[in-house]
Amino acid sequence: MEQRENDKIKFTYTDEGILYTDCFANTVMTLEDGKESTRISAEMVNYIPRPLLCDLTNVVSMTQDCRKHFASAEHAATFSKCALIVTSPISRVIGNFFLGLNKPLKPTRLFTSREEGLKWLRE
Amino acid sequence: MSDLDNDKRLNEILEMIGRVAALDFSRMLPVSKNNDMIDAIALGLNMLSEELNSNVVEKSKLDSVNAKLEKFAYTTAHDLRSPLNSISGLVTLLELTVNPEKNSEVDLYISKLKATTEQMKSLVQGILEYSKANVGSVLMEDIDLNSVLKSVIDTDQLAERALIKIIDPLPCVYFNKSAMDQIIRNLLSNAVKYSDKKVCEIVVHGKEVEGRYQIAVTDNGPGIAPEHQEKIFELFNKVESEVKADSHGIGLATVRSILNAFGERIWVKSSVGEGATFYFTMKKRR
Numbered sequence: 001m002e003q004r005e006n007d008k009i010k011f012t013y014t015d016e017g018i019l020y021t022d023c024f025a026n027t028v029m030t031l032e033d034g035k036e037s038t039r040i041s042a043e044m045v046n047y048i049p050r051p052l053l054c055d056l057t058n059v060v061s062m063t064q065d066c067r068k069h070f071a072s073a074e075h076a077a078t079f080s081k082c083a084l085i086v087t088s089p090i091s092r093v094i095g096n097f098f099l100g101l102n103k104p105l106k107p108t109r110l111f112t113s114r115e116e117g118l119k120w121l122r123e
Numbered sequence: 124m125s126d127l128d129n130d131k132r133l134n135e136i137l138e139m140i141g142r143v144a145a146l147d148f149s150r151m152l153p154v155s156k157n158n159d160m161i162d163a164i165a166l167g168l169n170m171l172s173e174e175l176n177s178n179v180v181e182k183s184k185l186d187s188v189n190a191k192l193e194k195f196a197y198t199t200a201h202d203l204r205s206p207l208n209s210i211s212g213l214v215t216l217l218e219l220t221v222n223p224e225k226n227s228e229v230d231l232y233i234s235k236l237k238a239t240t241e242q243m244k245s246l247v248q249g250i251l252e253y254s255k256a257n258v259g260s261v262l263m264e265d266i267d268l269n270s271v272l273k274s275v276i277d278t279d280q281l282a283e284r285a286l287i288k289i290i291d292p293l294p295c296v297y298f299n300k301s302a303m304d305q306i307i308r309n310l311l312s313n314a315v316k317y318s319d320k321k322v323c324e325i326v327v328h329g330k331e332v333e334g335r336y337q338i339a340v341t342d343n344g345p346g347i348a349p350e351h352q353e354k355i356f357e358l359f360n361k362v363e364s365e366v367k368a369d370s371h372g373i374g375l376a377t378v379r380s381i382l383n384a385f386g387e388r389i390w391v392k393s394s395v396g397e398g399a400t401f402y403f404t405m406k407k408r409r
Contacts (some may be wrong), residue, residue, distance in 0.1 A: 060156065060158065
């Protein structure tokens with residue numbers, strides 16, 4: 001297992017081959033944060049797309065540019081499918097905007113529990 | 124948070140909705156660290172407002188570009204008419220001067236030159252009519268559709284080329300007279316142009332539907348396959364199986380453009396081999 005973190009996100013890549021990203025409390029995600037997240041993720045999976053569990057629970061805001069970046073081909077290259085965990089009201093709004101408006105390029109679904117998200121990623 | 128605080132936040136949300144409805148995207152709602160449902164609604168509204176603002180700005184730029192393109196198309200088509208008329212005149216003079224022997228090579232070339240020139244004039248006229256269709260301020264008036272139909276049939280001598288029947292007197296509508304002429308002219312001439320029968324039959328009928336008039340122009344032509352029924356209204360789009368030498372794919376695009384500019388609609392119902400009915404909507408007279 002490999003772990004890295006910056007001032008906003010903790011990245012965990014398990015031996016099972018799933019990448020987890022967990023944001024710290026009251027995280028505001030900007031475009032720069034999005035690009036940094038993509039860069040670190042790509043390095044950790046060795047540039048081979050892997051299932052991604054992204055927990056948005058602690059995100060309190062995400063800029064329009066950041067959402068666009070996460071829906072871009074550049075970020076899509078880092079994952080094969082993505083489970084977005086949205087257990088707070090704000091993260092639910094952000095998750096729905098991301099899915100409905102930005103339309104990510106790889107299979108992405110919203111879950112209110114990590115267990116359900118992992119179950120789908122393992123299919 | 125207290126009920127008073129929540130009432131205040133909800134009032135701010137209502138105010139924001141009003142501003143966004145008026146296309147004022149300058150306000151953003153405060154989002155607290157409580158991450159409660161009202162925070163989620165506030166954030167959602169902020170994000171929607173941002174997206175709407177982007178779309179409005181983008182639309183404004185596109186509208187500006189479109190206006191310039193329309194003006195360019197109109198000006199270019201207008202300026203091309205004069206030299207084309209000159210070429211047409213010169214070809215006629217050439218024919219009179221050279222007086223070629225019938226069916227000779229020279230006669231053939233002059234005939235082709237005349238036909239090509241007429242085709243270009245027709246294309247330029249079509250572009251001019253299409254670009255004029257988007258002009259904003261026009262005179263609206265009560266129009267008797269029966270008179271318009273009769274006038275177009277007489278002017279274009281359509282009675283010699285088609286059997287045109289009107290079912291019940293057509294209604295009076297509130298529209299622009301020259302635009303109405305163009306719509307009727309384009310629909311009738313299309314029916315005649317694409318007719319595959321010995322006798323082209325056209326039936327025109329109007330009825331009231333949901334507070335507006337719905338006018339139907341039905342022909343006994345070859346019909347239009349479902350996959351082409353939207354494309355026929357696109358500019359320069361011609362149904363390959365029915366390409367005619369004098370067809371530029373502008374007529375129906377012009378009709379739709381005119382109707383859309385006045386907030387009306389046009390659509391077609393047809394099956395291959397069973398003719399076609401073009402429906403369009405019109406406001407009732409004042």
